[in-house]
Amino acid sequence: MRKFKAKALLLAAAVGLLILHLFKNFSDSKTLQHNLDVRKDQVQIRQPITKSSSYVYSWPRCQQNTSAANVTGFSSLPGNMKNFMYYRHCRHFPMLLDVPDKCGGAEKSAAVFLLLVIKSSPVNYDRREVLRKTWAKERLHNGVRIRRIFISGTMDSGFEKERLNKLLELEQREYNDILQWDFSDTFYNLTLKQILFMEWMERNCPNIRFLFNGDDDVFANTDNMVEYLQSLKDNNGSKHLFTGSIMVGTGPIRHPGSRYFVPVQVHESESYPPYLSGGGYLLSGYTASVIYNMSQSIDIIPIDDAYMGMCLAKAGLGPMSHIGVKVFGVDLPSSKLDRYDACYYRDYLLVHRFLPIQIYQMWHRIHDPKLICTKQPADG
The missing domain is CATH 3.90.550 (Spore Coat Polysaccharide Biosynthesis Protein SpsA; Chain A)
Known part of the structure; x- marks a missing residue:
């Protein structure tokens, strides 16, 4: 009888320790989730993959909105537009x-x-x-x-x-x-x-x-x-x-x-x-x-x-x-002029569009201390 009571007490103690361990883990996980301070409750945590020690946020994969196919005229749309409409609602990605x-x-x-x-x-x-x-x-x-x-x-x-x-x-x-x-x-x-x-x-x-x-x-x-x-x-x-x-x-x-x-x-x-x-x-x-x-x-x-x-x-x-932003290029006074003359670009904020080699050359030309300019683009 004494052996039975001793075993029962040991079993009860083990169960109690297990419950305390599970509760602690649950409490710690709630604390971690609270400390993340993010707006969505679906966030998962992955180990960092950059130099920083901060975490990367990973959202669950967004599901296709099949009801988009019920929109009038959907079947006649191009495939890429159909795909856009299927996933238009998706705003969070891993x-x-x-x-x-x-x-x-x-x-x-x-x-x-x-x-x-x-x-x-x-x-x-x-x-x-x-x-x-x-x-x-x-x-x-x-x-x-x-x-x-x-x-x-x-x-x-x-x-x-x-x-x-x-x-x-x-x-x-x-x-x-x-x-x-x-x-x-x-x-x-x-x-x-x-x-x-x-x-x-x-x-x-x-x-x-x-x-x-x-x-x-x-x-x-x-x-x-x-x-x-x-x-x-x-x-x-x-x-x-x-x-x-x-x-x-x-x-x-x-x-x-x-x-x-x-x-x-x-x-x-x-x-x-x-x-x-x-x-x-x-x-x-x-x-x-x-x-x-x-x-x-x-x-x-x-x-x-x-x-x-x-x-x-x-x-x-x-x-x-802003007059200094030229997304459609720069108008030169004459077609005979060099369209990549640095003097036509050094005062602008942005010109679209350039190939990589043209960007590299232009950046160094406009910073050349020997560059002397007396001319300006026709559109000022």
């Missing part, structure tokens, strides 16, 4: 590469004066390499800090997708300047890419002063950008700024053969609010935050620059034109 300390941490992000946010597909290695050595070089100019980040998705499938992802991973090890999410990096997903970046910015660089947002095939005079931004009166990034090449009176292109095709099933209105051409523009940290907040209640359309204008319009704000 993050493959992250640089959470790019701005020095959220609380120190105000120390970054200008963040260069460059849209780049995985395959564009040569463009990224040239930009790192020219206008996107991280540096101090006029006493303020310029930082750089490339934003990208994934391309292709199978072995080729793995190779391209490995390419970005190798670049990340050397430069620590890439944000990559596991979504298809296509023209129709440029708006998604912008939203994903702005969500990242809200978490990691909430107090950034100014941003340049543009393509990887532009020539950007980032020295001039800094000097322009420093000349602004009473705006250190905490007020509205959204300037570039303004587009007014445009609307969706309804021709299915066009790259910019947007059917009525995606955007019913026949017009877009004023917006800036997506080749490149400048905006304040304040405006970037406003756009992100407005985007939470506006359905995605595949034209990213028009979508930015829609977000601004909802906030009661608008874009501003």
Whole structure:
């Protein structure tokens, strides 16, 4: 009888210890989840894959919205537009590469004066390499800090997708300047890419002063950008700024053969609010935050620059034109002149579009101390 009671007591003690252990683990997991301080309750944690010790946030795979097929006229749409509509609601994707300390941490992000946010597909290695050595070089100019980040998705499938992802991973090890999410990096997903970046910015660089947002095939005079931004009166990034090449009176292109095709099933209105051409523009940290907040209640359309204008319009704000942003190129006084003469480009903020070799040459030409200019472009 005594042996039975002793065994019972030992068993009860073991069960009690097991319950305490399970409760502690449960409590610790709740504390970890609470400390993450993220808005969604579906976040999973993976080990970091960058130089930083911070975690990478991984969202569950978004499911196809099969009800999109019930929309009137859906069956007659091109395949890429059907695919866009199936996944239009998806705004969270697994993050493959992250640089959470790019701005020095959220609380120190105000120390970054200008963040260069460059849209780049995985395959564009040569463009990224040239930009790192020219206008996107991280540096101090006029006493303020310029930082750089490339934003990208994934391309292709199978072995080729793995190779391209490995390419970005190798670049990340050397430069620590890439944000990559596991979504298809296509023209129709440029708006998604912008939203994903702005969500990242809200978490990691909430107090950034100014941003340049543009393509990887532009020539950007980032020295001039800094000097322009420093000349602004009473705006250190905490007020509205959204300037570039303004587009007014445009609307969706309804021709299915066009790259910019947007059917009525995606955007019913026949017009877009004023917006800036997506080749490149400048905006304040304040405006970037406003756009992100407005985007939470506006359905995605595949034209990213028009979508930015829609977000601004909802906030009661608008874009501003800047004469120094030439997304359609520079008009020269004569066709006989050298269209890549540095004297025609040194005073602009941005010109679209340039090949990598042209960017490299132009950057060094405009910084040549022996450059003497007496001529100006016809459009001033």
